[in-house]
Amino acid sequence: MIRNGNKEAFSELYTRYASKLFNFFFRMLNKDLGKAEDFTHDLFLKIIENPGRFDVQRRFDTWVFHIAFNMCKNEYKKVAVRDEYFQRITRKEPVSEEPAKSHQDNKRFMEALDHHLMLLDEKHKLVFLLRYQQDIPLREIAEILDCPEGTVKSRLFNTIKKLSEKLIIFDPKIN
């Protein structure tokens, strides 16, 4: 229907996926709202310009996140996104990693979680976001990334392990 320029079909598709994709870009591009909006716009523009590229044999979300992943990959190549983030955080107050003592420290824990998520390398961050932000099953993540499911499992486990090593100091159980 989008191929034929059906506006209603496109609007429906946009309503279903725009927010998900926007939040995915927001996290992948170091919480840069402007960039996340531009990327969301560009991705849907690609769908308008080349709807024929969609393989009807594939799930739409797998396909659309595959495009989103490629866009992020290109952006990471173009500019050192993580370096940009490092520069930004050095201007801010560093995240405190003192042991948590009360429920009020939940906020600090969340800040630390955000911080360490941002510091993850592209591959690990991507798998973590697709699994827990987008709730996509591991098998489909493997399809999106064009890699074996075992690799996805391994990357996801390593990510959780790395985060736990950084955040164990907060002892999340007490929050």
Place this chain on the structure above:
Amino acid sequence: MEESLFEKIPQLEKLLETKSFSELSSMEKEAVTQHMKQDEYDVYHEIILKSKNRFAYENKTITPDPTILNRLLEKMENKRSRRTGVFDMFHKLITFRIPVYQPAFAAAVIVVLFFILNNRSHETIRYLARNDTIYLEKQIPALPSKMNPSLKVVTMPAASMGKTDSEKPIHTELTNEHIINTHNDHYVENAYQKIRLVTLFKHGHSALEDSALIRLLIAAN
């Protein structure tokens, strides 16, 4: 690459996402404790749980600019009005997609056919010898003087007819030339052919040296 715990315990990823250690069944606890401590499990579980909550909160609160949709719909409309008639057909033609294996297979077939045909032509045509020049002999009716410059036509006056050979006027310059007595063109042509035949038989000897031949020629004319 070392096998991760998610591969060693296939249900672990699901358990971490849904249950704390205390909520696990005794069998699940046994499977988990073979590879990690209870505290470790709980930290992993909390990280996943809190991350999911965080992302869910963001999904609700951080939304894209609503004007994006309008801008996209506008572009969609522009694109639709741009594509009409021939342009649409041309666009469909150049963006027509086929699986990669099809052109690859076609290219492979062309290459194989090329080699087969090339080898066959080498095998079947074998030359024992080759002629580098082909001679084509063609006879064109023409006056003997134009065909053979060494042939001189002497027209004998009618008065000399009936005289003996010695009495007939013969051109004094004749040394190694054929003599043809012509009264009419068609006789000349006939005589020339006879001379040619005789020349072939004589293998280079002058027809003038052969008196019998001269007599034959005169009689023929």
